[in-house]
Amino acid sequence: MSGAAPRTWQLLPLLEETSRFFAARNLENPRLQAELLLADVLALRRLDLYLRFDQLLSPAQVDAYREHVRQRLRGVPLQYITGKAGFRNLNLSVDPAVLIPRPETEILVEVALEYLQGVEAPQVLDVGCGSGAIALALAQECPAARVKATDLSSAALARARANARELELADRVGFCCGDLLDPFRPAGQFHLIASNPPYVRRGDLEGLEAQVRDHEPHLALDGGEDGLDFYRRLAGLAGPFLAPEGLLVLEVGAGQADEVAALLEQSGCFAPASIRPDLAGIPRVVSAARRAEA
Ligand SMILES: C[S@@+](CC[C@H](N)C(=O)[O-])C[C@H]1O[C@@H](n2cnc3c(N)ncnc32)[C@H](O)[C@@H]1O
Known part of the structure; x- marks a missing residue:
């Protein structure tokens, strides 16, 4: 039967x-x-x-x-199942080697684009590019820009490169593997450096929502003991890689904006920072221009 x-x-x-x-x-x-x-x-x-x-x-x-x-x-995030994530105008492909791009990060792109409007043939750097979300959105929305993007993870870079090819932006976006600004030593000259670095306090990693903690790459999340390791390092490093009055623009976690603004100011390289909230009103993007004399 x-x-x-x-x-x-x-x-x-x-x-x-x-x-x-x-x-x-x-x-x-x-x-x-x-x-x-x-x-x-x-x-x-x-x-x-x-x-x-x-x-x-x-x-x-x-x-x-x-x-x-x-x-x-x-508990696998929906974007890892479908392999796709929307970011601004882009349909990016994603896998567990890259953070799923978040809507908050679109605000960072907005701040960066406002600045780039006034710059002729801008040279742009995205530090910790993951899927390439920031670098590729900036290249797409600012056609005059030439963009470099770095990440410590070669698996993330492979995904970002594939996205650049898929979106036909590979001729204006270059990728390098390395620790923060190392690939550009002794010095680059960027009009804008953007970064959404890892910013979760190490002690908070365990308490993250399970679908983030168990599926997204820890390299993309772990910001050290107080969550500020990458801001400290970027505040100390980024100045010489910026053109005079070039802009450093950083996404920050909830409650970190004032401390990050202070870190930038204390470095002596940056003018006082501006802070932009996200759609929930949380101060989310800190940006500061390199002092002309620094
Ligand atoms: C929060 S994710 C941001 C990814 C992407 N920019 C976005 O906004 O969706 C941080 C990224 O920084 C990278 N990263 C971590 N440590 C790094 C380091 N020392 N140097 C360069 N990139 C690093 C991670 O691999 C990850 O891709």
Whole structure:
């Protein structure tokens, strides 16, 4: 006797069942997550699902979707499952070697672009580029810019390079592996240096949300004992790599902005810093110009 035929699924009931399942497990935005995972399996845009609610799915599609759902229930971030993350106008590919770009970082790009408007043929550096989010957004939105990007992780750089090729920006964005500004010693001359460095206090790493702690690279998160290691180092190092009055622009963690602004000022290289809040009102981006005489 043959076994029972597998249940066939139409798109809408499968989405509804999955979002109920996600809701019962307290996942945020359960319907949205169910849709994004299914859109990925079917290689559709999410909104296109709405035109196909009665489409019948093949057993292979249902199996692939169930595998996505299982991974999500194990806590794998949605972007690592689909391999994609949106950042400003870009669709980046991501994997567990790179931090998933965050909306807060879009504010850093905004501050940088405002400054670059006034600079002819700007030379730009992104330190700790991860997926390439900052470097590639700046190259895309400021077509006159030539951009360099560095990271200590060669796996992250491989992903960033692939993104640059995919977005057809590789001719204006170059990548180097190394510790902070080391690849440019003895000195570069950038109009703008941007960085979203690791800034989580070491003692807080264990208490991070599980999907961050267990899946995102610790190299991208660990900011040392007080979370400020990278700011201290950049405040001491970045001045000579900037053109006179060039701008250093840094993303900071909640509660770090004043300390980072003070570090920059104490270095003697920078004019007083400006601080820009994110959309939640948290001071998020600290920027300071190199003193002309420094
Ligand atoms: C918070 S992530 C930011 C990634 C990306 N810029 C973004 O905003 O999505 C910090 C990045 O710094 C890199 N990193 C950590 N230590 C570094 C070092 N000493 N020198 C250069 N990059 C470093 C990590 O590998 C990681 O990609």
